[in-house]
Amino acid sequence: MNTNKVLTGIKNEFPNWSNFVENQFYSFSEDVKDILEEQLFKKSIEKFEKMKQQLPSPDGPSFVHMDFRPANIIVDNDKVSGIIDFESVRYGSTEIDFTKLYRDFLSVDVNLYDAYQEGYNSIRPLIDLENVLPFYRFTDAFNSIGWCKRRGIEKNALFLEENLARLEKWLL
Known part of the structure; x- marks a missing residue:
């Protein structure tokens, strides 16, 4: 990507990547604080601040999908034939796109992760x-x-429970 080029349709978050990630986190914290017990919420904020300080410089700039997960990857037989759902795309740091793919797919099979x-x-x-x-x-x-919380707790109850368990595992 040419970092000097002015973009009109895709946001370039890379120059302020750490601020972008922090703003995302604190934006969602307004919703999360209504769900978590106060002590768990405080631990989450402390953990975020501590972990953020240990990050290396972001990798990029790169075109990032922001919702790169199996549901958005079209596979025909054993080959990827397309990727859909680009509503959140932007220029940023590549590490963001590994997260959901790892959560949903790569973490369940070490051979797949290695491949x-x-x-x-x-x-x-x-x-x-x-x-x-x-x-x-x-x-x-x-x-x-x-x-x-934003999309509906009842209709996303299973996903909510999975993420509560993940968060508690990180904090306890």
């Missing part, structure tokens, strides 16, 4: 996932709780 890393490295160097994924997995669980 993914090998394939990615055949195109460009892969970031140190072991260093950045914990932060993004934690924020994904937290933000997903807020997402469930």
Whole structure:
């Protein structure tokens, strides 16, 4: 990406990536505080602030999907034939797109995770996932709780429970 080019249809969050991630987190915190017990909420905020300080410089700028997960990847037989749902796309840091894919897909099979890393490295160097994924997995669980409140707790009850369990695992 040419970082000097003015974009009109896609936001360029990369120059202020850490602020973007922080704004996302604190935006969802307004919803999350109504769901979590006060002590768990406070621990979440403390954990976020501590983990944020340990992040390396963001990788990019890159075109990021922001909702890169199996439901948005079209597969025909054993080949990816397309990707859908670009409503949240922007220029940012690549690590954000690994989070949901890891949560929903790569974490369940170490061989698949290894194959993914090998394939990615055949195109460009892969970031140190072991260093950045914990932060993004934690924020994904937290933000997903807020997402469930915004989109309806009852209709997203299973996803809410999964993310509450993930968050508690991170904090306890």
